[in-house]
Amino acid sequence: MSADDDDAADRTFEQRARADLRRGIEQTPPDVRARLDSIVAQALAQPRRPSVIRFALPAAAVVLIAGLFVAQQWRATPAPDASAADDFALLIDGDNLDLVEQMEFYQWLNRQPGILDDAAPPAPAQRS
């Protein structure tokens, strides 16, 4: 038997099986039909649940817009440059703050000849 013949035999078989199955459906017993009618009535009386997608889509859109807005704001804020960050680090350092506050004193001290030299410890004596 060729493939075409086999296909044709399949189609014929399907048609006959389909006719038999449909005959079976037509022969559904009356008591079962009555039960099916009451099942349909019961299903139609069910309250309908609102579709999730009806609420999910607007909610997702709101979240997306809010996210985009936050991202845009975050990018628009200028990042502090490196030199400003260095100045800030200098200012918050305790030692450097003292130096800045007493800068005038150290400048005066530097201008006085000999004071810093006298304050230095004496150099060790050289042996002859």
Place this chain on the structure above:
Amino acid sequence: MEDSRELEAFLRGVAPRAFRVARLGLREDQDALDAVQEAMIKLARRYADRPAREWPPLFYAILRNCVHDLQRSHRSRNSLVSWLTRFVPPGETEVAELGVEPPQPPDEQIESMQQLSRVERAVARLPARQREAFLLRNVEDMDVSETAIAMGCTEGSVKTHYSRAVRALREQLGDL
């Protein structure tokens, strides 16, 4: 209101076919009615606002799950019963046997009914996926894409299951 009438027409039309499909999977009228009832209630609650053309594959996808749930619960119940009957002396209990065919009514259409019974028995013996593909295509007239949605698989799988089903049925039944 129009939607309700459309849904009612769909449910009334599909009910006997759905019952037959479920009956072939479950082999008991009461179980098939339970599965159809659950599937219809779920469809009406969840998907009544969907376009009417989407209802058939959605309904059969739900019905398929209901049938599987009942088959699973039967398997658990049967294994429990068979385990319990090992402790009961023979003759003191009867285990309900699934799949017992009703007696043939003696009328002039007996040959026709025997033919129908043979076809239905052969379809019921198919593996579940092949049976689903065969019934959805031939009882519900679904095309391949609708059948794929109802079965939760690809169109290629539907074609494979369907051609295997036809081959297996032809081997069992001849050319009818």
